[in-house]
Amino acid sequence: MDNSNVLLIDNGSYKIKYGIAGDESAPKICHNSIVKSKTSYGEIYCLGNQIENSKLLQSTTNAFIRRPKEFGMLTSWEIQSEIWDYCLYNPKEMGFDLNEYIEHRNDGTVSCPHLILTETMLHMPELSKNTDEVVFEEYAFDSLFKSPSANFIPFNRSLINKTQCYLDSNDNIVNNSGSQEEESDTSFNRFQLVIDSGFECTYVIPIINGCIHYEAVRKSNFGGKYFTGFLKNLISYKHIDLSQETLVVNKIKEQCLYAAPDSFIKQLQKENIVKEYVLPSEEFRFENNHVDDRLDSNMGYLLRENEKLPEGMVSLKLKEELYTVPESILSPDKVHFDSSLNMSSHGLIELIQQSLNLCPDIIKPLLVSNIVLIGGNFNIPNMKNRILRELQLNMPTEWNVRISCDEDKSELFTYYSMNEFSKTNEYLQTRITREDYFEHGLDWTTKKRFGYQAFM
Incomplete structure (x- = not known):
């Protein structure tokens, strides 16, 4: 059509x-979103992408986000x-x-x-x-x-096959990018297990014969919003008080976080990667006229390797915080929360197992071999491979876990699937x-x- x-x-x-x-x-x-900020000139309202315009939103401190x-x-x-x-x-x-x-x-x-x-x-x-x-x-x-987003995913067979990976007999990750699509009498995959981790929460959604199996849908409160709050508390406790800088911390989350490749315990024993993030400075922008968009940013930027910190700017050196925050969605029992962040104790792997237990036994292996990760939280480096390894360890040995995720663009998986559905x-x-x-x-x-x- x-x-x-x-x-x-x-x-x-x-x-x-x-x-x-x-x-x-x-x-x-x-x-x-709409953001309201108070300045010396009065209240400023920023709509949509205007929040990234440092000339409009000069200060993100105490910004009210609606x-x-x-x-x-x-x-x-x-x-x-x-x-x-x-x-x-x-x-x-x-x-x-x-x-x-x-x-x-x-x-x-x-x-x-x-x-x-x-x-x-x-x-x-x-x-x-x-x-x-x-x-x-x-x-x-x-x-x-x-x-719901999950309903569109089975129609995007080409992207699912292109981004699929699995573990071989030596526990090495194998990408399935060279495989061809199987012939089918339908325009969609009949069986799919979609894990949608967005800003508000995370859903595990089984799809059977092209329809969502609502009785087995499971939800967790862990999402991008929670990650931002948790990271804000860690930084404010260990480094500098950023409790009123939600937009800045959100930017740090997007640019710096990564998941522990093997396990949280092993990562704690290793020499941690250090990332230095330069905090925004309203005075610095007014006193200096720069062509560099990063220096003019109202939310700061990540310092490149071997790059010097500009004089007059303040930076954060982040280590274990970078992988502790993503670990909360996988193994919440290993991460210590305070009372304000105490949420569901079910990790993502346990949530998947709960969902599978409510599906017919005969199709469980089919669902496990057709997992798709969508949502912005799966842009976090190592998240796809970590989930693959953890899930394979918790599944029966004869089941072959296969996961598809368009890394770096996982938030666009739904959009491209909607495009395929429209045809x-x-x-x-x-x-x-x-x-x-x-x-x-x-x-x-x-x-x-x-x-x-x-x-x-």
Whole structure:
């Protein structure tokens, strides 16, 4: 089918990834938040990617961050609409204008693009109805298909096979990049175990015959938001107080963290890698005019190897904090929390085992051999290989664990899978049009088409 007029929006809690289906260029990426900061001139509000503009957001100290999603649920369409408008009708800053894809016909009617949208797993029905209402009545899209991210993953066979790896008989990691796709009578993989670790939380989602097996879905509170809070506490306790610098600590998390390659205990006994992060300085930016974007950054930057610290700047030298934070999602029992960070004691491997125990025995080996990691937390170096080794140790010896993860771009796995889904007949058969929406109403779209109630 021609998918040139289908808009894809992966509406994440932390960032929005969006673009037109079939476009070979990288998707547009925008922060899904509004930031308020106080300056000598008054309050400053920054929308989306404006938070990275040091001329607008001069100081990140005590910045108040407001997101449309709370606990993964889209609770505020007032904020979300503002951010969508910034993304979709902003050719100057985002290089995208949805008006270019709206067709005005000779008979006076208007044809808007179709929409494929991601939605939170087990999204509350009343909140889901709000999404349908906004999509059809405010943005007037011609049709809508919305689903949790995991539902799109089985359609991206080429990327799954390209990024797959497993352990050989000598416990060496083997990449499956040279293998060819198996022939199938469907456009999707029938069995898949998707692990989605995003900003708010982590889900383990089994897919059986192309549908989510909701009874076996498991959730953990560990996510990017938790990592930022944990790292903030470690740095504030051991180095310098950054308790009011959430945006800076979040940037440190993205640029510096790595997972222990073998085990947390072995990594503690090794000589640790030291990474030096230069903290932002508002006075330094005002007193010096630089061409270097890193020096002008309002969130600091990672010092390169053998690079000298600029005079007048302050830096952090981080060691064991860099792998202690990612370890919390794998082995929370080995990491000591304080009372404010004490969450679920279930590590990711245990969570996967719980999910598998609720699946039919005959397909458990199929699920284990078709694992896909998605979400920004799997951009952390060594995370994919560490999960592979840990999971193989905890599975029966005759089961072969295979994991797919597009490292460095794991947060885009869903978007590229949505692009593949837009080319299929399944998309044409399952989307709902504006005419369907106005004929049947909100309850029908939630209970009969997109809501998880229809599958339980």
